[in-house]
Amino acid sequence: MSMDDHIPAAADFHIQASPQASALPKLVLKHGDAFLVADRRGDFPAHFEGELGFYRAGTRHLRWLELRLHGESPLLLGADTAPDNDQILVTLTNADVHAPAASGGGVVVPRNTIYLDRRLTLYDPHLLESVTVTNFHVAPCEVLVEVIFTADFRDVFEVRGTQRAERGQLLAEEREGGRVRLRYLGRDGVERGTTVTFDPPPALIAQSRAVYRVALGPAEGFRFDITATAESADADAPAPAPRLGEAVTRLRAGSARFATRAARVVTDHESFNALVARSLVDLNMLLTETAQGRVPYAGVPWYVTPFGRDSLITASQLLPYDAEVAAGTLRFLARWQSPTDDAFLDAEPGKILHEYRRGEMANCREIPFVPYYGSVDATPLFVTLLGEYVRWTGDVALARELWPAAQAALAWMSSPGRPNRYLTYTRRSRLGLGNQGWKDSEDAVMHADGTLAPSPIALCEVQGYAYAAYRDAAELAALLGDVATATRAAAEAETLRQDFERDFWLEDEQSYALAIDADGRPCEVIASNAGHCLWSGLVDERRAALVGKRLLADDMFSGWGIRTLSARERRYNPMSYHNGSVWPHDNALAAAGFRRYRLLEHVITVASALFDASHWFEHARVPELFCGFARHLDHGPVAYPVACAPQAWAAGSTLQLLTALIGVDADAVHGRITFHSPVLPPWLRFVEIHDLRVGRSALDVAISRGRDGASVELISRRGDVELVVRR
Template identity: 45%
Template sequence: MEDAIQVDNRWYIPATSPRGDDRTRILKSDDAFAVFSRHGEIGRVGLGDQGLYFAGTRHLSRWQVLLAEREPMLLNSTVRLDNGRLLVDQTTPDLFRGGTLWLPKGTLHLRREAAMQDETLTERLQITNYHDTAARLPLEYRFDADFCDVFEVRGVQRQRRGEYLEPHREACALERRYQGLDGVLRRTRIQFSQAPDTLDGGAAVFHLELGPGATFELEVQVHCAADHPRPEPNLLPSRGPGRGTEPPAFARIFTDNEQFNDWVNRSEADLRMLLTHTRHGLYPYAGLPWFSTPFGRDGLITALQTLWLQPQIARGVLAFLAATQAQGHDDAAEAEPGKILHELRSGEMAALDEVPFRRYYGTVDATPLFVLLAGRYLRRTGDEGFVREIWPALRRALQWMEEKADERGFLTYARHGDKGLVQQGWKDSDDSVFHRDGRPADPPIALCEVQGYACEAFQQAGAMADRLGQAALARRWRARSRQMLEAIDRWFWMEAMGTFALALDGEGRPCAVRTSNAGHLLYNGAVKPARAASLARALVSAEACNGWGVRTVFAGEPRYNPMSYHNGSVWPHDTSLIAAGLARYGFKEEAMQLLEGLFNASIFFDIHRLPELFCGFDRLPGQAPTLYPVACTPQAWASGAVYMLLEAILGLDFSPRERQIRLRHPRLPDYLGWLRISGLGCGDASLDLVVRRHGRDVAVNVEQRRGDLELSVVI
């Protein structure tokens, strides 16, 4: 996704300097999140993305602790595995007075714990003196609140801003206030558990006297608030069911490989952190720091990745997107009746239409993915009642797809106006769709993978219509799916390349470029069997696969650049979709090759967290993947990749009607001796199973069964 700032009609994320330290620490709770340095500080280093954010606005732009006017030295920094707390251990450096050492380094210990709950950041500080004499010194908290919109943080220059009001002071608290141009009063309240000796607009100072072995304790709360309703209706529940409760339990995965467990555990923790309570259920916000908001495509793909182990995520995504579906025409927002949301923003700049993303529908793929997910959700859960609830939204989405289709039956896009996204597939950089000679493709553009989504969407729509007793609609949509399969093969297949064209331009000319997009067609079953082997070979070739994952554009193709956002980088979610497609067509070895690549990449990344993307340079012995400088981390669909990869190699399938879980030709890679899945549910029953590898074969055992549920294994 390339939702970003606009300069000369181009939207991108600026990177004028590298991160000061790529090992940032992140906490999130619903619509608020914080980005810290490893020291637990918030400052202006590197990309300047550190801060405490709420509803699209940075409420804390500086947060620094000083002892004796010096920054403490870092001993250790970690975020708990569940992402619930940031733990930082620090000590003082050598402290001098008049050239004389009066307190040696390692004498005072600072223990800092930070946690997010709703819109409040809480930090607990302990300072212990391990010296044999008393220590007298000032403790200072320095802070600032710039109330910048997230797009300002990313580089947008605004002509006007609102008004900074005089801070409000109390004995133990200070409140910074900003009156936005959108009429919203935004407030940051900093509350100390005891009164500072001095407190002004940017600092609180405590004069400490610590005897030998003594400990000083302090709690600070930073609360974010917006005093008036935001112009965009708040989709988060202010009170009520679900707010503040834990997301539903995932099926638990454990193996005999501790590093693999670390990857799975981090992925689960990150997904739990990104899951946000809305009035319509849980929704996985896309990523931090730039995309902490609902994105249609990202939420849908994350729900597909996790559908087998936690279908409640899919239900929340479907309900939310049905509620925000476009009802009318709005060229500025790219809205058309039945179209599914691309992005929702609630900050000041979105409210004032300084950026076009307040409710923005500039995506061609979210609508077929919405229908596709609903069909897969019904197959996974048997939840006909919920599908009936959203059936009007599904009918509107399908109507949009039928009316939007060109004469060949393809979904196309062309931007309306001059502010939105030029490219409206998942690779939405301006330069991501081009011909063999490097020329950009002229709109309206038909992307190959979007036709695959639509092909399966019509198939799933037919299955849902059958379940709901609408046989005529079922026949119509199934026929549409069959027609699309034939049209995709006719118009997109490039025999000389052994793969499918990236896209067709407005004149129907193919963009004959080898890209990862074609792999999505396998995922949707939109490839004729006779083409599958050739496509599989292309996707795991040295030009496509760099050893860690599949490049977005193959090496050697026009515009290939391993450092590009969409033209040569590796995206974990993209690789997971391709692996699932390979497995669907029986190419399990190739799917396991991609699983191994991303697993090995996870070992090198900080706290085993896969980023949004990384560079596409070839894997070299002893060298880590090359970081992309402004990638979001965590990112929901990067976290979901491991689950789709496991689903693919195990061949997982569900039949609620038959009360059966199926494993079709399950495989395990040679670095996993066994894999246990606990609490794998189907309907109101669940089971715990273990898959054990014996050479190239596997054996599957049920360890525990709860309710009436059968396991079927096809070896």
């Protein structure tokens, strides 16, 4: 394919950046299948395109929600999300309010005398808001507060930039007292609605505008509440909305349960403590209840949905800290494992889903994600997570429950007809993804001259995932008494390892090819994918140090992290999604790979770079990705305009980096936890981990930096687990 060739536009689901929205600091909340993105006033202003709004199940249910004071946007005093991500807290005040010109135009309400306390929370499917207005003027004031609201009921893919030939029909709104119902009939025949309720009812409600006109004496206040409920005819009728305070109490109870269940990390570095705390509360917000357990949704705003690959890697990152997430993720993905062959969905028996969307465009099959199986890596990662989960928990019962799903996954991986026995992908769906690894941009797999690789394509990191899956399957099969599968899987792993070293190694580059294309040609391109090969254990011991050195060379390492693509490559672009940007989860996997091969200084280098980068991120929230420009003293990392934040595996990267530093792994079946040559960076003196669970036992441990690595001290032990420290 030439450099001008690309996947047809019908399959192009890239996200278009809004110049206004990308430059705007944003506040986000998520609960269940609902999320919102607001500006720092707590508004969803309508004067520019972008992702701001209130969404549920793939549909934007409020496009415009804006608070005005005496006809103007109030002045911002402060804005933030609460520490547990359960509320947005905004404080506002007034500019000078003038009398009409006909009355002389003088100031009737001086600036900074009317105070507005605005609180928003989500309790799926409800957006709850309270507004408290207080008069701090020495004289009585008549206060005029307006709330403007509209809904466009756009599918999230439309908001992302996907063009549609036809849309559904906005229906006449319904009004009764302080309640307005906005309505839309989709092309899928489903009526969706947003019921907006004001309590107490406003003085005026008409044309998507509610007006409160209140006389307040000095130090007097007034409060009104807004509830917006997302409704859809193809979903159950929503439960009555709780009051905002009650909703926050329930949300905090859920956060407390997560905090009680998760291991607790304490260090001597307050900024690192804040980074860990932010990562955990963001992960808790992204965890979503399903019939099979809690599953991490991928990220806000573009990926508030289950993603096979993202959910599996996030659950793996969390294993030492909360293994229950892995159990829910595995059960959920087993429930949706493909039983059939369906070209439109890129589905084949045994495959694990890539992405599962709901909404009008999914119902109309304008997108294939219903669910969609165009992922080559989710299936081996499923098997690997099951193996990791059993090592940390000893939960043989779940292994036995999910063994049929694991066997179906292995059968798909080993199906005949694959070139050179490698795990490859090719698109069958007319709307599917052309690239089906984690770098799924249309231009992410190329040759050194920049031409795109034809499929079927064998990615280097996917062979690593397959190798790990076979190794874990052999271990699980032996544990379950399936000798035949254990023998066969071990043999598959060894054959794959030998073939990989022969076919993927690039002697001139001292690293591995990005991929092998349909013609058997290696893509002689240096990319971060090789770091995943270290993580999986596929790399020959004699070559691991060479790969590590190559990944940290100047063309790959920006100073803030490892780039996705070498700066020497033809398609390098530090502002691209996958061809030169820096992804925190990608770096965390590479660091875990460095740990596996005892490249401990490399672990410290990557962990330190990402920790330094985190100081520049708003709310200490690690984003999905950032640009790959080289580090300079005078500014921080350059933001990627449409990166998700929070994003599950980005939040999980902090925990995975910590795991890589301390070198901990578990063997719950034999009651053992092992620390392998733990190290701490110069900026971290000690780490304490409380309630580090192995099977049904738990430990509190302290890791302290010394002259020759780090020491591990047992603080307390609950249950029968052996602590091993290896130098």
